[in-house]
Amino acid sequence: MDRQSAEAETQDESARTPSLLRRRPGFPMLMVSIAFGAVASGILNVANDLVAIYALDADATQIGLLNASESIAFLFLAIPAGILLDRVNRIKTMIWAQAIAGMAIFSVPVCWALQVLSYPQLLVVSFLVGVTGMFWGMGAGSALPGIVGGDLISVAFARKETVDASAGIISPGLAGVLVALVSAPFTLLVAGAANFMAAGALLWGFRNKSNVAIQSTEPKERVSFKASFSEALHFTLKHPMIRALTASSSITNMGLAFGAALETLYFIKVLGFTPQVVGLVISTIAVGGLVGSLVVPGMVGRLGERKVLALSVLCLPLAVTLIPLAASVSQAAVFLIITSSVLYNALMVSYNATVYGLLARYTPEELMGRQQGFRLVFTMGPVPVLGIVGGFLGDRLGLQAAMWIWVGITACAALPLVAVLNKSSRESEPAND
Template sequence: MTPPSLFRHRNFMLLFGADTISQVGTQISMLALPLVAVLALGASEFETGLLVAAETVAFLLVGLPAGVWVDRMRRRRILITADLVRAALLASVPITWWLGALTLPHLYGVALGMGLATVFFDIAYQSYLPSLVGRDQLVDGNAKLEIVRSAAGVAGPGAGGGLIQVLTAPVAVLADAVSFLGSALFLWRIDAAEQTPDPAERRGLLKEIGEGLRFVATHRILRMIAASTATANFTGGMLAAVEMIFLTRVLGLSPGAIGLLFSAAALGGLTGAAIVGTVVRRAGTARIIWLSILATGPFMLLVPLSGPGWGTSLFAIGMFMHGVGVVLYNVSQVSFRQSVTPEHMLGRMNATMRFVVWGTLPLGGLAGGVLGELFGARTTLWISVALGLLAVVPLLLSPLRTMRDLPAPQEVGA
């Protein structure tokens, strides 16, 4: 029997609405914070790399214990608290700018605090969805939420670039602060029953962290997905450290033009989200995980080939195809992770995966900042995209290479 559409599912639609509001604002801040550093504070390549690292180092600092805490607490409450914290942090940027007190250390502090809140939000969010919609609708739910993220990515950077150009980058950050308040309001209205975990079942922080690590490390598919994603994110951190420098100082683009380029990348994600159901059915649930990277990864070689004028189209094409591949990959592998993990282990599984795959982002950001200082932005982009092509290797060395479809949950083991 076909389950009812999630668009008729009240609580999912509230989550959908919260995600929509938050994602649009986040896209604005993704442009605004680095541009505040580069344009308002004159940050160098290395200083911009530190900002990228500060945004993501929280996954290394608290990623594993956060998974235990998410499994011990009501997840909706964690989501709301994280949204409120992020709203307050972002609001401090325009306030200090208006007072003439904005500094790079303040931006680093905001980025670090945002990262800490995001760790808890992301782990709780991916752990909350299965109980909200049921595991038979995970692919559909993840695909719809990816459409939100990608659609916001299409509209957000273009709107954000124009907003930054008119109002300046620090003021544009305020839009994201407001968006997190709106997201918290939608989450507060969700009325799905959520059982509070029994405190008597707690076995100690380190022991529970170890259970999450072992679950991923001994799983024949999850560990290869972790290795592949970690490689891709490390090289993505390298790229993020220098791309604003490249676009503003090498290509000479305005914030509005940069916003349009990022919209092209997000349009690729929207395309991927729209076709993921059809592609998965035709290619297979296992095959699409590695095929999505293998087919779209080489297009990223167009990014460092970009130049002024018409040459910016190469950047747009490369990022568009990258967006398609990332969404196809993420919807497939995240849905699989959620489906094979027991309810009581979801927080720790997601935390372990996030610790590994997002923990490489700050390392990549630092590496990109150092390489940018030594060799320049364009050379660093070449190194980043070349290394990024290796992300598919762990998947091709895994059982996925010979499988068309992923096995049923009860068939998957160590």
């Protein structure tokens, strides 16, 4: 009877969660801003590589360098960014990040129209987009607990993923159509405009609000950079759960960076996809993300965060396996790629939601920015190298053969979690009365 009462109470709380989130000051407009950001990212993910391939005739190595330039900021700037976000107005920082990204993206179609667009410029723009995207993502992650409160963090993250995925469903497909109609460089005009709309939504939504998400939670006596650095590093490396989650995420991201350097070329040159089909495939990323975000709350409620995390990380390599297999069954290639995309991204949302929930639970709020900074150094720092390695091996070994390496890297992501999840599961078992 007690168990039934507990289950009923849990279901009642789940039913009230959406209304509770909507009543949190700033949360609805944060979701609107995230939706515009998803539109910008969805278009950019399609158009940026296509600009390099069609407008500048880039090869796999150059695509790898282009992707690396976008993620290299995490290696050098994530820690200072985390310390900064624990000291400043997080929402204003996010607004400036989106505005700068919009201006950088606008420079590409402008220079294309003037016939002065070059590959080095694309590298610079990708770097700026990576830096601003890092501040945007870290700012949102640091602000979210303060906006919704500790009791709603996991559900709020799932809602964030739902909005992100829903807005991203149509944008890649739209990008493919726009590329065919007005060329890849001019398609970036829409992405830049979406960045400005994301900044505007935050500016409007938080204009009169004051809470921990806006004003950072730094202590009254500001500590030095060295002391902040030391405190966050010690916390990140000492805590066994955070250490394991960080290592697993690092391996997963390395595999994703390796594959991202190859995917677009693989789709076009090996599978023979048109830009419209590439846009359709990338649209399914958002479909998978939406599916994952909708099922995660129920799965976590039934199985618990640790079991959902284990299931997600174990199934990820199976989803990646379908990509190199698609070249062997050309008639079903589109079906296999779409299936892989939906499954992979549903699992990634499930993986990221449970990781974020555990991280937020174990991390004090005043350390959220710095903890994210150190975690991003470890999880995103190797990404540029793997992007370059992926492009290099794609040129040397062949695109299909290199895809199998992605499968192997992804399979290794479960290893750091084995011991800590088993130990945590045993420790969390209720004692017999």
